[in-house]
Amino acid sequence: MANEFSPQALKGLALAGLIGSAWLLSLGLSYTLPLDQTPGLLIGSLILLRAFLHTGLFIVAHDSMHASLVPGHPGLNRWIGKVYLLVYAGLSYERCSRNHRRHHLAPETFQDPDYQRCTNNNILDWYVHFMGNYLGMRQLLNLSCLWLALIILNGSDLPAQIMHLLLFSVLPLIISSCQLFLVGTWLPHRRGATTRPGVTTRSLALHPALSFAACYNFGYHREHHESPSTPWFQLPQLRNESFT
Structure with a gap:
């Protein structure tokens, strides 16, 4: 039946739900911490965990742009992508999708945004x-409204809430954006990244565990460009198949 979920769709939904739930739980936990009584190591670990989960929100939305998150269910696929991009950084799904299509159509050219x-x-x-x-006035306004809502909902101690916001929302977003840019754009697409004729995109030679930790397998970038419909969790298998 047309409305049935494929194994790929079920796994994609389960992983998207896991990432989103972990993101929410880590948000609630981090905002309840008394910063003056919390060891710096725990604060630093939570910041890195929040950054990693924040990147996961974008990766889920990225798969939705390729319709590989929930294949055969365009409405659900699009809805999840829109929500995750909004929560990630107030981003517009339409704008991100349009730019990403242009990136895949003409990578490393003047048409590639x-x-x-x-x-x-x-x-x-x-x-x-x-x-x-990706960031315009509308996206910055969306993001500001999200952060303001967090401050309002989290209590009346304004200085403490601002510090929580900076540590556990603003800083993880900055780290995540650097992670996505470094692993998913600069390293695979920088000039001189590959010398193979006709190949404009390289993959990073990372062990699957390290590839996941680095950016949810986004470093297997050549495989992604060659098969955009392959979801992030299947890229290690696709890379292995290319070497066999």
Whole structure:
């Protein structure tokens, strides 16, 4: 039947639910911590965990852009992507989808919005260019409203709530954006990344466990470009098959 969920869809939904639930639980836990009584190591660990889970929100939304999150269910696929991108950074699903389609159609060309078009290969310039394609006034307003709601809902001690926001929402988002840019754009697409004729995208030579930790297998980038419909959790298998 057309409305049945395939094994890939069920696994995609389960993993998306796990990432989203873990993100919410870590958010609630981190905002209830008394910072003056919490060891710095625990605070640092929570920041890194929040950043990793925050990246997971974008990866889920990225799969939804390729209709690989819930194959055969475009409405549900799109709805999850919109929610996860909104929570991630107030991003527009339509804008992200449009830019990402252009990236896949013409990677590393002037038509690729993710590619650094300047003559230098400066990572900071490229990062600013990359972020500018996704963050506009509307997205910043959405993000500000989300953060303001967190402050209001979390209590009356304004200085403490602002510190919680900076540590467990703002900083994880910054780390996540750097993680996505470094592993998913700069390393695979930088000039000189590959010397193979006709190949413009490289994959990072990472063990599957490290690949997952680095960016949910986003470093297996050549495999992703060759098979955009393959979800993030199947990319290690696809990479293994390419070597056999």
